Amino acid sequence: MALKSFIEVHPDCHFPIQNLPFGVFRPEQGSAPRPGVAIGDYVLDLSEIASAGLFDGPILNNSDCFSEPNLNKFLALGRPAWKEARATLQRLLSSTEPALRDNGALRKKSFLPMDKAEMLLPVAVGDYTDFFSSMHHAKNCGTIFRGPQNPIPPNWFHIPIAYHGRASSIVISGTDIIRPRGQGQPTGNSPPYFGPSLKLDFELEMAAFVGPGNELGKPVDVNEAADHIFGLVLMNDWSARDIQAWEYVPLGPFLGKSFGTTISPWIVTLDALEPFSCDAPKQDPPPLPYLAEKISKNYDIALEVQIKPAGHKDSCVVTRSNFNNLYWTLTQQLAHHTVNGCNLRPGDLLGTGTISGPEPESLGCLLELTWNGQKPLSLNGINRKFLEDGDEVTFSGFCKGNGYTVGFGTCRGKIVPSSS
Amino acid sequence: MALKSFIEVHPDCHFPIQNLPFGVFRPEQGSAPRPGVAIGDYVLDLSEIASAGLFDGPILNNSDCFSEPNLNKFLALGRPAWKEARATLQRLLSSTEPALRDNGALRKKSFLPMDKAEMLLPVAVGDYTDFFSSMHHAKNCGTIFRGPQNPIPPNWFHIPIAYHGRASSIVISGTDIIRPRGQGQPTGNSPPYFGPSLKLDFELEMAAFVGPGNELGKPVDVNEAADHIFGLVLMNDWSARDIQAWEYVPLGPFLGKSFGTTISPWIVTLDALEPFSCDAPKQDPPPLPYLAEKISKNYDIALEVQIKPAGHKDSCVVTRSNFNNLYWTLTQQLAHHTVNGCNLRPGDLLGTGTISGPEPESLGCLLELTWNGQKPLSLNGINRKFLEDGDEVTFSGFCKGNGYTVGFGTCRGKIVPSSS
Ligand SMILES: [Ca+2]
Ligand SMILES: [Ca+2]
Ligand SMILES: [Mg+2]
Ligand SMILES: [Mg+2]
Ligand code: NI
Numbered sequence: 026m027a028l029k030s031f032i033e034v035h036p037d038c039h040f041p042i043q044n045l046p047f048g049v050f051r052p053e054q055g056s057a058p059r060p061g062v063a064i065g066d067y068v069l070d071l072s073e074i075a076s077a078g079l080f081d082g083p084i085l086n087n088s089d090c091f092s093e094p095n096l097n098k099f100l101a102l103g104r105p106a107w108k109e110a111r112a113t114l115q116r117l118l119s120s121t122e123p124a125l126r127d128n129g130a131l132r133k134k135s136f137l138p139m140d141k142a143e144m145l146l147p148v149a150v151g152d153y154t155d156f157f158s159s160m161h162h163a164k165n166c167g168t169i170f171r172g173p174q175n176p177i178p179p180n181w182f183h184i185p186i187a188y189h190g191r192a193s194s195i196v197i198s199g200t201d202i203i204r205p206r207g208q209g210q211p212t213g214n215s216p217p218y219f220g221p222s223l224k225l226d227f228e229l230e231m232a233a234f235v236g237p238g239n240e241l242g243k244p245v246d247v248n249e250a251a252d253h254i255f256g257l258v259l260m261n262d263w264s265a266r267d268i269q270a271w272e273y274v275p276l277g278p279f280l281g282k283s284f285g286t287t288i289s290p291w292i293v294t295l296d297a298l299e300p301f302s303c304d305a306p307k308q309d310p311p312p313l314p315y316l317a318e319k320i321s322k323n324y325d326i327a328l329e330v331q332i333k334p335a336g337h338k339d340s341c342v343v344t345r346s347n348f349n350n351l352y353w354t355l356t357q358q359l360a361h362h363t364v365n366g367c368n369l370r371p372g373d374l375l376g377t378g379t380i381s382g383p384e385p386e387s388l389g390c391l392l393e394l395t396w397n398g399q400k401p402l403s404l405n406g407i408n409r410k411f412l413e414d415g416d417e418v419t420f421s422g423f424c425k426g427n428g429y430t431v432g433f434g435t436c437r438g439k440i441v442p443s444s445s
Numbered sequence: 446m447a448l449k450s451f452i453e454v455h456p457d458c459h460f461p462i463q464n465l466p467f468g469v470f471r472p473e474q475g476s477a478p479r480p481g482v483a484i485g486d487y488v489l490d491l492s493e494i495a496s497a498g499l500f501d502g503p504i505l506n507n508s509d510c511f512s513e514p515n516l517n518k519f520l521a522l523g524r525p526a527w528k529e530a531r532a533t534l535q536r537l538l539s540s541t542e543p544a545l546r547d548n549g550a551l552r553k554k555s556f557l558p559m560d561k562a563e564m565l566l567p568v569a570v571g572d573y574t575d576f577f578s579s580m581h582h583a584k585n586c587g588t589i590f591r592g593p594q595n596p597i598p599p600n601w602f603h604i605p606i607a608y609h610g611r612a613s614s615i616v617i618s619g620t621d622i623i624r625p626r627g628q629g630q631p632t633g634n635s636p637p638y639f640g641p642s643l644k645l646d647f648e649l650e651m652a653a654f655v656g657p658g659n660e661l662g663k664p665v666d667v668n669e670a671a672d673h674i675f676g677l678v679l680m681n682d683w684s685a686r687d688i689q690a691w692e693y694v695p696l697g698p699f700l701g702k703s704f705g706t707t708i709s710p711w712i713v714t715l716d717a718l719e720p721f722s723c724d725a726p727k728q729d730p731p732p733l734p735y736l737a738e739k740i741s742k743n744y745d746i747a748l749e750v751q752i753k754p755a756g757h758k759d760s761c762v763v764t765r766s767n768f769n770n771l772y773w774t775l776t777q778q779l780a781h782h783t784v785n786g787c788n789l790r791p792g793d794l795l796g797t798g799t800i801s802g803p804e805p806e807s808l809g810c811l812l813e814l815t816w817n818g819q820k821p822l823s824l825n826g827i828n829r830k831f832l833e834d835g836d837e838v839t840f841s842g843f844c845k846g847n848g849y850t851v852g853f854g855t856c857r858g859k860i861v862p863s864s865s
Contacts, residue, residue: 277698279606280785365700
């Protein structure tokens with residue numbers, strides 16, 4: 026309740042002692058990547074805390090997982106290790122615990138001002154899967170791409186639909202996104218368009234990092250699926266709508282997506298999100314037994330997208346949505362993913378799909394917001410159908426607690442021109 | 446021409462000195478994985494050859510790539526290193542070169558009878574992509590899934606269509622395949638079918654291993670794409686047709702594929718395949734400039750599928766096809782994959798798609814061979830619509846040279862029942 030850190034944290038700051046999200050950073054150029062947690066305006070270097078012998082619980086006691094250049098080994102250890110790490114860190118950072126607070130030498134080498142840290146991908150992603158779990162998004166896309174009769178395919182209400190995405194092009198927040206080139210639908214008898222995408226878009230998503238995962242051939246029960254989800258990040262699934270529309274029949278999106286996917290650097294754990302859990306929507310028709318869960322949870326996470334148009338100083342809010350707009354839960358997604366025996370590995374990434382809400386102001390991408398470019402959006406007087414070179418897109422997300430905020434920071438990327 | 450090894454090799458053996466495919470093996474249970482090449486009935490241990498200082502060329506001289514547990518580091522070095530390794534090994538293994546031939550101690554520790562070696566995945570696969578490059582297969586599937594009017598979607602003749610596959614469930618030849626469970630199309634108003642797949646199939650494919658790959662945002666020119674392909678393996682893209690048919694609209698195949706993909710253990714290099722290159726088919730309409738290549742190559746690789754039905758001793762040939770049935774070339778596939786800036790990494794795997802020929806005896810999967818189960822196949826008097834538990838499927842592939850064979854060995858898997 027009144028848990029407080031000796032590090033001062035403003036009530037609006039995303040990183041109080043109640044949060045403690047995990048990431049990987051470099052304290053200076055050329056130094057080795059290492060795990061850290063965010064606390065207030067600082068990053069706490071977990072490799073230093075581990076070296077000092079302060080992870081003294083039974084699981085992490087003898088582990089070298091915090092000397093690794095990514096969190097995969099920590100994720101492989103599973104929920105008991107995650108809970109132990111969180112408990113240890115909440116104790117060490119609390120205002121009443123002297124071990125770190127009163128050790129000046131250790132404080133000096135283990136805290137870095139956040140603005141000095143270079144944040145890196147926190148995890149080596151083995152496989153990346155993107156779901157399609159907002160009904161509003163499915164309905165709008167279906168209407169735009171396939172027409173208003175039956176916009177949502179009949180399988181959608183039975184299956185948490187997903188596709189395999191591209192792992193290699195996942196980048197960390199702040200990385201520029203090069204406008205992809207590719208083919209677009211031909212008009213009449215002419216050959217297809219080829220050139221820089223004319224319909225570059227963002228998709229407002231969140232994504233779950235998996236650990237420890239399952240063996241090939243051994244599905245995860247939906248009621249145990251939460252034990253395989255470490256935490257969440259913000260994700261921008263950049264999408265080239267013209268490339269996607271021309272290529273996606275019959276095998277799904279490919280080059281319209283694989284040029285870049287941006288994630289936020291701090292993984293907020295399910296344990297930190299637990300106070301903000303809420304009921305998932307009632308599902309009708311009822312899900313098949315393998316997807317019917319005893320407790321069906323969503324999370325109340327406020328999401329916002331801002332665009333700073335090329336050459337301008339001010340950002341403009343273009344959408345406000347919420348994680349609780351998802352129809353299929355994270356645990357249903359994970360159970361479905363493994364029901365055929367498919368193995369998940371520590372560090373796999375599961376995107377939720379674009380999180381659109383029911384209101385016109387809560388749509389999660391420009392395709393929906395501008396109705397495929399038919400109704401331009403006004404950003405403080407500047408018109409946008411799709412993203413232009415120089416536009417910068419920033420997502421943020423947070424949960425509001427009593428006197429504190431559990432947040433995700435931001436997920437940001439700027440569009441730069443095609444290289445040739 | 447008359448290149449001969451001091452290791453005796455039968456003219457029908459797949460692994461003469463002209464081939465020298467790369468793999469990864471364990472000499473005995475519990476020992477460390479290491480790279481090897483196949484020669485006759487032996488595996489040559491490259492870690493021993495490297496330790497003995499016999500890789501004395503300018504690139505491999507100081508490399509530790511053959512002490513790795515996979516070939517990724519070797520693949521990252523690129524074609525000059527691959528050519529150097531091949532030249533060194535052809536010299537060392539030739540009948541006229543004493544360095545290895547006359548060194549009894551080194552021969553003893555570096556050669557292992559092939560039937561004693563446990564073959565492993567040769568590469569840690571980062572991303573796996575599956576193309577759809579046989580026109581016959583595209584036409585047949587389109588007719589079966591979507592009807593005879595316009596069975597091939599209009600984009601197919603402009604785009605080497607592909608989707609992202611699942612990297613985690615790629616397994617080595619010989620691994621049992623557990624029948625996946627999943628949802629199938631509902632009939633009438635009843636809920637969808639759920640249970641073990643009733644339409645389990647194989648797909649006859651080959652796949653290319655990528656090296657060294659490209660940076661994000663830097664497409665590979667189609668005329669330089671061959672420098673990013675190390676070599677080929679046989680691949681069985683096991684497919685559950687009932688799961689696939691119900692899930693694939695609109696985002697493509699997912700659980701109908703991700704339960705397992707089998708590859709053969711020996712990567713046959715493009716250099717070994719070069720004598721068997723042939724013209725690719727003329728493409729009409731002409732491809733867009735970024736896919737128009739100066740030399741458009743296929744390879745004359747004879748492919749065969751055998752099924753040994755559950756409880757029987759004899760295998761039965763069910764199809765004979767050829768790699769040269771592909772419409773889109775490997776180099777076009779790779780150039781297309783990167784044209785949007787998507788980065789390929791050493792060890793990525795690019796499947797060709799099912800290699801069906803034009804004749805009824807050359808179709809690459811049971812979906813086509815039995816026309817979705819409507820015309821059962823007779824295997825020595827035993828009827829099959831789709832694969833049953835206990836069925837074993839074996840692919841083989843080879844190129845016939847003058848007095849020798851450059852082959853891929855086999856790619857094999859047996860179906861075992863769903864676990865629950
Ligand atoms: Ca998406
Ligand atoms: Ca396939
Ligand atoms: Mg993307
Ligand atoms: Mg497969
Ligand atoms: Ni992947």
